[in-house]
Amino acid sequence: MLKQRTLKQSISATGVGLHSGEKVTLTLKPAPADHGVVFKRVDLPDTPAMRVDPTAVNDTRLSSALEFSGARVATVEHLMSALAGLGVDNVLIELTAAEVPIMDGSSGPFIYLLQTAGLAELEVPKKFVRILKPVEVIDGDKWAKFTPHHGFKAEFTIDFAHPVFEYSGKTVTIDYDSQSYVDEISRARTFGFMHEVEYLRANGLAKGGSLDNAIVLDEYKVLNGGGLRYEDEFAKHKVLDAIGDLYILGYPIIGQFTAFKSGHALNNQLLRALLADDSAWEYCTFENDAHAPVGFVKQRDYFSPAPLLPA
Known part of the structure; x- marks a missing residue:
């Protein structure tokens, strides 16, 4: 059976936003089955967790940016690509600013983070x-x-x-x-x-x-x-x-x-x-x-x- 995947443990990295230039810390955390890929702005009070959804994309100027309940998360595509490339179904992504760090401009550093955290299978079929x-x-x-x-x-x-x-x-x-x-x-x-x-x-x-x-x-x-x-x-x-x-x-x-x-x-x-x-x-x-x-x-x-x- 092809099963859903998450991380074995949490892992963090700090970088800058490509477009904002702001310093940001990214933390990837394990999540349960059927949780999906969820972003959370921990720098904003009472911010709801934001599950990815095509209808939440509200800005596509040189990146893909999501907005939920007034909270924005920009330049998600390289991290999302790494998650897709390794088949990670469930993860909580915490950010201290409005943009995912650009790292080296590829998804390689995110692959490194995910592999370092380790991947774990969940006893639920992958959808x-x-x-x-x-x-x-x-x-x-x-x-x-x-x-x-x-x-x-x-x-x-x-x-x-x-x-x-x-x-x-x-x-x-x-x-x-x-x-x-x-x-x-x-x-x-x-x-x-x-x-x-x-x-x-x-x-x-x-x-x-x-x-x-x-x-x-x-x-x-x-x-x-x-x-x-x-x-x-x-x-x-x-x-x-x-x-x-x-x-x-x-x-x-x-x-x-x-x-x-x-x-x-x-x-x-x-x-x-x-x-x-x-x-x-x-x-x-x-x-x-x-x-x-x-x-x-x-x-x-x-x-x-x-x-x-x-x-």
Whole structure:
């Protein structure tokens, strides 16, 4: 049986918010079965616990931000991606400020935290959302869609008018059946352009951004001294973001996600379009491994002998 997962013990880390620039402490705590992924702002008095939900996403400017009862939690996608990548169903996430720390701009440090805390199985079946028919959203030349697939597969294509993207891979596909999220996706960092920095900061964004937590490009090249971690790191980061955005659904998805130039807004619109059509999806569990998608069985069985060290 594929069972729900939580953490063995609590673990904390401190960093800065990418957009706010504020110092923030993140604490991940074990949670019981069917608790889900829940955020709590411990810096605010009497703040309710906030379970992730696509309808709670109220801001998608360069990140996914949730708001519940007036309490905001921004830039959740990298942490959500790590939780999805390791199959964590239940966790309480406490924050001392309004934004999840950016760490190094990837989900790698969150993978490290989760592996260090350890994962524990709960004696309750893991619940999935299975895609039953195609669902698509379109915005100009951008689009994103779900199609039925017995497993989880994501394919993302980017298109930027910049010299670096001429030799960096523009399309990335990850299939849980044959590839590892931790190895193939988790270390891909967020990226941005120098010419956008002034505009972003004038609009209250990217105040905490630096070469330590993002790939930065000028008109011709990557400015980071170490270069890229993957040849196709830009496209891989978009997949990382999408996996995190989709996990705001609250359940792992059995299906294929395909996108062209999609972002946080379109990813969220796709989730809302899916939920709006009851005939397009269903909940399911797997009492027998033989009937479960291979990729999710592998994900359950994945335990690194030592924690993945951050780069």
